[in-house]
Amino acid sequence: MPKVSSLGHVGLYVHDVERSKAFYRDILGLTVSDEGRRGGAVFLTAKDPLDEHHELMLVPGRQEGKVIQQISFRCDRLADVKEIYRLLLERKVPINRTVSHGNAVGVYFQDPDGNQVEAYWPTGVEWPQPFGKPIDLSAPEQVILANLT
DSSP states (O other), X not given: OOOOOEEEEEEEEESOHHHHHHHHHHTTOOEEEEEOSSSOOEEEESSOTTTOSOSEEEEEOOBTTBOEEEEEEEOSOXXXXXXXXXXXXXXXXXXXXXXXXXXXXXXXXXXXTSOEEEEEEEOSOOXXXXXXXXXXXXXXXXXXXXXXX
């Protein structure tokens, strides 16, 4: 049975990325670990960014009733992500995408209420974010690892 090891990060839709970035940085002491270009996503962490790239992601585009961008769960092994992917397919759970972020491999899917959930495995590779490249999670691990970026 696959297993997630922890809550990895949460993505929030916000009205003003710069205002929210300042709040989480200046009030809670989070460190900006990465930023998208031209007002895109901002990634923040309370840990060493080499240990956990981000625990909070701020994304522009908040609308009434649209607050959570994603809830992401960390896995200790790529094999767990691959097994979760297999179970999602088997149980006909809607899958949004499978992706390599360079620094992580993940599957994005919907919970029963339509919230976007991610199960991911950190690769240990430093790679600027945001980055996303489609990846085939049914491929052998060696193939996935050879095509991260």
